Amino acid sequence: MSTPGFSLPRPASAQQSAALPRVDRLGALLTLLGAAGLFLLPFVTFKANRILPGDPRGLAQVLPVWATCGCWATLAAVAAVVLFAVNAPLRLAAALAGIVVTGTALAAAANALTPAHNLIVRVAAGAGFWLLLAALGLLAADAITRMRPGPGTRVLLLAAFLGAVGLTLAQGTFDNVSVMREYAVNAAAFAVAARQHILLSLGSLGAAVIVSLPLGIFCHRVPRLQPGVLSALNIIQTIPSIALFGILMAPLGALAAHVPLAAAVGIRGIGAAPAALALFLYSLLPIVANTVAGLKRVSPATVEAALGMGMTRRQTLMSVELVLALPVVLTGIRIVLVQNIGLVTVAALIGGGGFGTFVFGGIGQAATDLVLLGAIPTVVLAFSAAVLLDALVERLDRVPQ
Amino acid sequence: MIVIENLTKRYGETMAVDAVSMVIERNSIAVIVGTSGSGKSTLLRMINRLIEPTGGRVLLDGRDTGSEPGYQLRRRIGYVIQGHGLFPHRTVAENIGTVPRLLAWEEDRIRARTAQLLEALQLDPAVYSGKYPHQLSGGQQQRVGVARALAAEPAVLLMDEPFGALDPIIREKAQDDLLDIQRKFGTTIVLVTHDIDEAFRLGDRVAVMSEGRLLQYDRPEVLVTRPANPLVARMTGSAERAMRLLSLTTAGEAALPLTAGESGADAIVVPTSASLREVLSELLWRGSECATVADANGAPLGRLTVAAILARARPA
Ligand SMILES: Nc1ncnc2c1ncn2[C@@H]1O[C@H](COP(=O)(O)OP(=O)(O)OP(=O)(O)O)[C@@H](O)[C@H]1O
Ligand SMILES: [Mg+2]
Numbered sequence: 001m002s003t004p005g006f007s008l009p010r011p012a013s014a015q016q017s018a019a020l021p022r023v024d025r026l027g028a029l030l031t032l033l034g035a036a037g038l039f040l041l042p043f044v045t046f047k048a049n050r051i052l053p054g055d056p057r058g059l060a061q062v063l064p065v066w067a068t069c070g071c072w073a074t075l076a077a078v079a080a081v082v083l084f085a086v087n088a089p090l091r092l093a094a095a096l097a098g099i100v101v102t103g104t105a106l107a108a109a110a111n112a113l114t115p116a117h118n119l120i121v122r123v124a125a126g127a128g129f130w131l132l133l134a135a136l137g138l139l140a141a142d143a144i145t146r147m148r149p150g151p152g153t154r155v156l157l158l159a160a161f162l163g164a165v166g167l168t169l170a171q172g173t174f175d176n177v178s179v180m181r182e183y184a185v186n187a188a189a190f191a192v193a194a195r196q197h198i199l200l201s202l203g204s205l206g207a208a209v210i211v212s213l214p215l216g217i218f219c220h221r222v223p224r225l226q227p228g229v230l231s232a233l234n235i236i237q238t239i240p241s242i243a244l245f246g247i248l249m250a251p252l253g254a255l256a257a258h259v260p261l262a263a264a265v266g267i268r269g270i271g272a273a274p275a276a277l278a279l280f281l282y283s284l285l286p287i288v289a290n291t292v293a294g295l296k297r298v299s300p301a302t303v304e305a306a307l308g309m310g311m312t313r314r315q316t317l318m319s320v321e322l323v324l325a326l327p328v329v330l331t332g333i334r335i336v337l338v339q340n341i342g343l344v345t346v347a348a349l350i351g352g353g354g355f356g357t358f359v360f361g362g363i364g365q366a367a368t369d370l371v372l373l374g375a376i377p378t379v380v381l382a383f384s385a386a387v388l389l390d391a392l393v394e395r396l397d398r399v400p401q
Numbered sequence: 402m403i404v405i406e407n408l409t410k411r412y413g414e415t416m417a418v419d420a421v422s423m424v425i426e427r428n429s430i431a432v433i434v435g436t437s438g439s440g441k442s443t444l445l446r447m448i449n450r451l452i453e454p455t456g457g458r459v460l461l462d463g464r465d466t467g468s469e470p471g472y473q474l475r476r477r478i479g480y481v482i483q484g485h486g487l488f489p490h491r492t493v494a495e496n497i498g499t500v501p502r503l504l505a506w507e508e509d510r511i512r513a514r515t516a517q518l519l520e521a522l523q524l525d526p527a528v529y530s531g532k533y534p535h536q537l538s539g540g541q542q543q544r545v546g547v548a549r550a551l552a553a554e555p556a557v558l559l560m561d562e563p564f565g566a567l568d569p570i571i572r573e574k575a576q577d578d579l580l581d582i583q584r585k586f587g588t589t590i591v592l593v594t595h596d597i598d599e600a601f602r603l604g605d606r607v608a609v610m611s612e613g614r615l616l617q618y619d620r621p622e623v624l625v626t627r628p629a630n631p632l633v634a635r636m637t638g639s640a641e642r643a644m645r646l647l648s649l650t651t652a653g654e655a656a657l658p659l660t661a662g663e664s665g666a667d668a669i670v671v672p673t674s675a676s677l678r679e680v681l682s683e684l685l686w687r688g689s690e691c692a693t694v695a696d697a698n699g700a701p702l703g704r705l706t707v708a709a710i711l712a713r714a715r716p717a
Contacts, residue, residue, distance in 0.1 A: 305486030308451055308559075309500050309549070310476030323490055 026142055027082035027091075030135040034098075037131030038075065044109045044129065047122040047178070050367055056126060062109040074101045075132075082139055092143035098136040102129065103168070110176035124178040124369060151391035158387045162380075179376070182369040186358070194377065196272070196353035201340035201381075204276050208283030208336060213329070215284070216291025217317065226292065233285035241278065241343055245350045248274035275352030279343055283336040290332025294325025327397035334389035341382040345374065402427045403448065403557065403589065407457035410443050410613075417443040419613035420457065425606075427556075430583060430590040431618075432604030434597055434636065440613040441593040445559050448591065449478045461557065476500055479550030479558035479588070483565040485542045487534040493519075493545050494530040500553040511552075518548040521582060540571040547579070551586065560592040564599065576602055597637060601645060609633050622649050626716035643714040647678040650713060656694040656703030670695050673702065681710045 044062060045054025060068045074097060081094035110123040144157065174180045183190060219226045239247070253269025255262045267273045298321050306316040322329075348356025358374030361367075403425040410418040418440040425431040433441045446452040448459055450471040459466045466474050487496050494515050501511045516526040522544040534542055543563065550558055563579075564572045576599065583590055594600055600607045601621045608618040609632075617629040625642045628634035638645065653673030669692040671680050680692055684707055694703045 299484075299486070301482055301484045301486035302488060303486075304451070304482060305480070305546075306488070307472075308449065308475060308480035308482065308486075310472045310474075310503055311499075312472045315503075320488060 023083055024086075027079075027084075027139070030139055031079045031083060034075065034079070034132050034135035037128040037135065038072075041128035041131060042126035044106065044113070044126045045124050046113050047124065049120050050122055050178075050182075050369065051365065054122075054124060054126075057109070057113070058128075059105060059109070062112050063105065067105075067108065071101055071105050074098070078136075088143050088146035092140055092147070095136050095140035095143055099133065099140065102132050102136065103173075106177060107173045110174070110178075114176045119181070122178040122181060122369065123176060151395040154387055155391050158384060162384065178369040179372045182367070182373045186370075186373065189357070190373070193353060193355050193357055193374075197341070197344050197355050197378070197381070200272065200276060200279065200344045200347065200352060200354055201337060204279035205283055205333065205337055205340055207276075207280050208287055209333065211280075212284050212287035212332075213291055216288045216329075217295065219288065219292050220295040230285070230289060230292075233288060236281045237285045241282070241346045242349065244278045244281065245274055245347065245352075248277050249350060252277070270351040272347075272352050274350055275344070275347035279340050279347070282343065283340065286332040286335045286339075287329065288332075290328050290335075291325065294328030295321055297328065298324045327393050330389060330393045330396065334386060334393065337385045337389060338382045341378060341385060345378055402460075402462060403591070404460040404463075405444075405448070405457070406460070408444065408447055408454050408459065409456035410440070410447060410452060411455045416440075416613040418447065418454075421610075421613075421615045422457075423608060423615060423618050425589060425591060427589055428583075428587045429605040430592065430603050431606050431608060432600040433591065433593045433608045433610060434595070434600045435610030436636075437595070439610040441610055442561050443613075444610070445561055445591060445593050448557075449475045449480060449559055451475070451480075476503055476553060477555055477557075479553075479555040481546050481550045481558070481560040481563045483562040485534075485546035487542055487545060487549070489534055491533075492530065493524075493532050493534070493537070494526075496534065496545060497549045497552050499549060504553055506553075514552060514554075515548075518551055521585065522548050522578065524548075540567055540575065543567060543575060544578070547582070551582070551588070554586070556589060558588045558590045560590065562594055563592065565595070572599075579603065601637075601649065609636055622646060625649075644678055646716075647681060647710065647714050648676045650677045651675065652677065652680050652692075652694045652705060653702070655709065655713060656705055657709055658703055659701060669693065670699070670701075671705070672697070677705075677710050677713060680705055681707065684710075 038059070042054075042056030043059040044057050046057055047054045059071060063071070078094045078098040082091055085091055085094075106125055106129055113123045114121055144154075149157065168174070169180070175184070215229065219229050236244075249269045252267055252274050256268045257263075302320060302324070303316060306320045307313070311320070344352065344354040345356035345359055348354055348360050355374040355378045358370050359378075360374075362370030362372075362374065405421060405423045405425075408418055408421045409416070421440075421444055423431070433444060435441050443452055447454045448466070450466060453471075461474075461478075488499070491499075494512075497515045497518060498511045501514060506514075515530065519526040519529060524541060524544060529537070529541070529545075534545070537545065543566070547563070550560075564575050567575055579590075580603065582588070592603060604621060606618060607621050607624055609616045609624065611632055617624060617633045624633060624637050625646050628637060634642075651673060652671050652675045655677055656673070669683060669687060669689055671683065671692050671694055673694055673696060684690070684692060691704055691706050693701050694705060695701050
């Protein structure tokens with residue numbers, strides 16, 4: 001078939017869209033999801049105490065009529081915008097308005113259902129709330145993507161988002177929502193867990209970078225070793241995390257038992273040491289592989305020119321090869337950081353600390369709120385790390401090959 | 402002056418370069434030609450010790466190049482490769498300043514030198530200094546590659562198929578520019594090419610290589626008139642040798658003096674820089690017997706006849 005045959009349908013559909021407004025496909029899907037969340041699923045669940053099963057409540061059952069109607073009207077307006085408007089900033093504004101309204105409705109519902117000074121009753125966000133929030137979040141993400149913000153703008157957006165969430169929480173807006181109740185009880189433990197979580201993921205990443213970069217450079221220089229090293233690291237990567245934590249418990253425990261110095265610096269069969277070691281091992285492959293790939297993408301002519309002009313091997317490596325490979329290496333580091341932030345959660349099983357403590361504690365006590373108290377910050381942390389490092393990679397990769 | 406003595410490189414069983422000896426005079430252009438895999442690049446890279454020789458040595462102005470660290474030697478020798486090898490993450494000016502920076506020149510001097518070179522290569526410094534290599538055309542990238550190699554005022558410039566990636570018209574322009582530059586800076590140039598026409602056009606002397614050995618190294622007209630062996634004859638193109646010989650002489654060199662009474666008023670006027678091959682072609686095309694050779698102002702200096710040109714198409 002000839003090319004003109006392919007190009008024919010295009011003007012036709014363009015005319016069609018001029019005649020009658022096109023419905024945005026993603027907008028339609030997400031509107032359906034949001035509507036389902038709003039009308040078919042409970043917006044909040046009411047529990048007489050922390051562990052009892054919840055009693056589902058719709059928005060209309062909890063809020064006064066005027067508030068419910070206001071909420072529905074705003075969300076209907078949001079739906080209209082995302083269904084028909086193409087303007088990305090407008091879509092973003094609509095999604096944000098939707099998120100504010102939904103959040104306010106949750107806070108209001110929690111306040112309405114909680115008797116004054118009652119710290120036993122729990123009002124949790126229901127499936128409907130989460131579905132609506134997810135739909136609105138996806139809409140906001142889609143609108144931001146359509147605006148193609150530069151790396152700097154994306155970091156600013158992230159900071160604005162975190163700042164807004166932080167301020168709202170600090171204001172006490174959601175204090176009657178069950179997760180925040182759980183937080184109030186565990187505030188001190190939360191701070192400790194956050195510190196452990198960040199330290200473990202960044203520390204193991206740092207150690208892995210220190211080892212992986214030279215290893216990657218070495219593999220690049222001595223291609224014969226490459227398959228061996230990479231498959232060895234690959235095998236580590238295929239061991240399930242819980243199994244790896246378990247495997248490491250025995251030797252580290254033995255080490256602590258027999259070498260007093262090891263025990264003195266905090267190395268034990270359980271706790272942070274095996275967790276850090278396991279995370280470190282998991283981190284090696286992505287960084288080594290990406291270092292090799294990044295160095296490989298530097299054109300041999302560029303390296304030859306560098307040497308030919310009298311740069312030493314070291315200068316060539318530092319100021320040409322590594323600089324050009326950096327975006328790819330950073331992509332590996334991004335993978336590792338996001339992966340580690342998730343894996344640290346599992347490390348709580350062997351006493352590694354971090355937000356996983358809440359997750360597993362919550363599972364043990366059948367307390368969903370406690371699980372969320374661990375899971376939500378983990379997700380926010382991983383998301384922030386991804387946005388930051390993506391921005392950094394894009395920033396450094398301005399110069400094409 | 403570069404003196405190459407018995408230079409040899411062996412890779413296992415392969416003799417990439419086999420006991421090559423040659424002398425490259427100061428301020429001259431030596432061109433190395435040969436089939437693919439004949440050892441041209443290896444020979445060139447042993448001059449700046451990007452490749453360490455298995456045997457033999459290279460003297461640069463009387464001094465053994467093995468007597469200092471390789472990277473220091475290379476900072477004194479310009480190097481241009483096919484596909485230029487510009488640093489994609491650095492601007493044109495930063496690329497050109499590479500070696501001066503390695504040599505710790507002062508920034509003012511680097512800036513002045515960069516501007517001078519860009520102008521010499523017909524790139525406006527105001528426009529091109531801050532551009533990145535990917536924003537330039539292939540021909541411009543190639544010129545920046547040459548400027549970068551010349552930045553630290555090297556006495557010697559090594560070029561490995563520097564024009565290989567250019568289209569024929571830009572390539573011819575680049576060759577002319579190189580000749581200008583060579584005259585201007587008095588650089589000694591060793592250039593590797595596949596292209597025998599390029600070799601004849603640029604080389605004061607041409608080295609023909611095959612399977613690692615140097616078959617002949619001499620002035621271009623000697624390669625045509627007295628090839629050392631059949632392979633050289635084949636490479637210089639025996640079918641075309643008469644025309645090739647004509648292309649090596651300019652109208653200015655071959656012009657017959659104007660005898661008294663001759664006005665120099667032939668219908669065809671050629672510049673002194675035209676090659677005899679071009680003049681002959683023009684005469685045949687116009688069906689004419691004589692042409693006037695004139696200087697840049699159009700003043701007649703002498704004349705050329707078809708017979709006089711044909712006489713030069715045979716070995717002396
Ligand atoms: N690092 C190396 N290891 C083994 N053999 C090599 C190496 N480098 C070059 N050779 C061999 O040495 C010979 C000469 O190679 P060289 O690159 O000098 O050829 P060339 O004349 O420049 O060829 P071309 O015109 O294709 O660039 C070839 O047979 C090549 O295979
Ligand atoms: Mg070569």
